[in-house]
Amino acid sequence: MRRRSGHRDDGRRGPAAVVRGGHPPVAAGCPIVCRVSAVTPAAVVDRLRAAFGRPTEPDTPHRTLHAKGAFYAGTFTATPRAAELSTAGHLQGSEVPILVRWSNGGGNHRAPDKAPDVRGMSVSFKLPDGTATDILGQTAPRFVVRTPEAFVEFTEAARNPRKLPGFLLRHRDAVPALLVNGKARALISPRSYAAVPYFAVHAFRWVAADGTGSWVRYVLRPQSSTDPEGSFEGRDRLREEIVARLAAGPVTFTLEVSVAADGDDPNDPMSVWKPREVFDAGTLTITGPADDPEADGGVVVFDPTRVVDGIELSEDPILLFRPQAYAESVRRRLG
Numbered sequence: 524m525r526r527r528s529g530h531r532d533d534g535r536r537g538p539a540a541v542v543r544g545g546h547p548p549v550a551a552g553c554p555i556v557c558r559v560s561a562v563t564p565a566a567v568v569d570r571l572r573a574a575f576g577r578p579t580e581p582d583t584p585h586r587t588l589h590a591k592g593a594f595y596a597g598t599f600t601a602t603p604r605a606a607e608l609s610t611a612g613h614l615q616g617s618e619v620p621i622l623v624r625w626s627n628g629g630g631n632h633r634a635p636d637k638a639p640d641v642r643g644m645s646v647s648f649k650l651p652d653g654t655a656t657d658i659l660g661q662t663a664p665r666f667v668v669r670t671p672e673a674f675v676e677f678t679e680a681a682r683n684p685r686k687l688p689g690f691l692l693r694h695r696d697a698v699p700a701l702l703v704n705g706k707a708r709a710l711i712s713p714r715s716y717a718a719v720p721y722f723a724v725h726a727f728r729w730v731a732a733d734g735t736g737s738w739v740r741y742v743l744r745p746q747s748s749t750d751p752e753g754s755f756e757g758r759d760r761l762r763e764e765i766v767a768r769l770a771a772g773p774v775t776f777t778l779e780v781s782v783a784a785d786g787d788d789p790n791d792p793m794s795v796w797k798p799r800e801v802f803d804a805g806t807l808t809i810t811g812p813a814d815d816p817e818a819d820g821g822v823v824v825f826d827p828t829r830v831v832d833g834i835e836l837s838e839d840p841i842l843l844f845r846p847q848a849y850a851e852s853v854r855r856r857l858g
């Protein structure tokens with residue numbers, strides 16, 4: 524079974540990534556959460572916060588994961604090949620605005636940028652009809668688990684080396700994925716947020732005008748950009764570097780799309796594909812820092828299940844769990 528979009532238990536079909544003022548929905552759970560996971564979003568968020576030494580109750584307005592980050596503005600223009608495969612509004616070739624957030628993966632918003640960590644790049648595409656759709660990527664090319672429970676266990680083990688052997692014994696198939704991520708230097712602090720690719724992990728089904736579907740995965744792949752003058756060594760060096768880089772000129776990324784071949788599994792985030800096609804679906808052009816949309820108490824939520832007509836969700840349990848965990852994280856952010 525495939526999901527079209529807006530399947531949240533709270534009934535919200537997110538038209539925009541920004542929730543201003545009011546209380547964003549708190550997703551309770553069943554039926555979707557009970558079907559895809561044995562753990563509740565509240566328990567997951569409690570454990571993720573504990574892994575980073577944060578109280579379960581609200582302490583700061585920072586995200587449970589990817590706590591340290593900032594917003595940037597730009598545009599996206601799709602290629603004709605993207606429009607052939609999907610009717611989604613942002614893939615038809617006209618320029619659309621984007622909101623980007625680059626982040627460090629951990630739950631500590633004060634962590635020095637040199638610390639080992641995955642980095643995140645979240646993009647919200649603003650469609651001409653007022654809706655929005657999001658892509659969230661991170662620097663590890665392979666996802667190491669396939670259930671929400673295992674994701675929490677992995678995060679705990681990554682934070683506490685004493686838990687790592689037990690995790691690896693219980694999840695032996697994580698080992699090859701961890702080796703690939705190590706080889707890709709996914710946790711090494713990059714010289715710039717603009718210098719590394721970001722992998723969106725899950726599969727989505729693109730639907731063309733004639734109704735044919737293609738399962739696809741995304742990579743946000745950096746193009747060249749102008750190196751800024753000076754060196755950036757301090758605790759917030761990635762933010763300082765990208766602001767200086769943007770002052771020197773725009774930063775561009777390719778939305779790279781892989782199309783599944785017969786036999787590639789769209790529902791398993793660990794599956795390794797042998798794609799039948801890899802193509803450039805468009806260019807993201809980031810032009811500068813954005814006015815902080817959260818400065819006056821607003822809340823921005825990037826959500827990988829916020830899709831629009833022309834894009835459908837898989838049955839990947841991690842994908843279907845994420846909006847529930849993010850809604851719970853937002854509840855803690857608001858207090």
Ligand code: HEM
Pocket residue numbers: 567568585586587588589592624625626643644645659660661666670671674722723724823824825841844845848849852853856
């Ligand atoms: C069960 C699996 C996962 C859980 C429980 C989880 C949990 C979370 C939570 C609680 C947040 C903070 C949300 C907020 O307060 O707005 C977050 C943010 C984020 N997650 Fe995940 N996550 C999972 C899987 C993934 C995967 C597979 C990716 C791969 C791309 C990913 C990438 C991100 C990114 C980029 C952000 C930052 C969003 C932003 O910039 O606002 N996560 N995650």
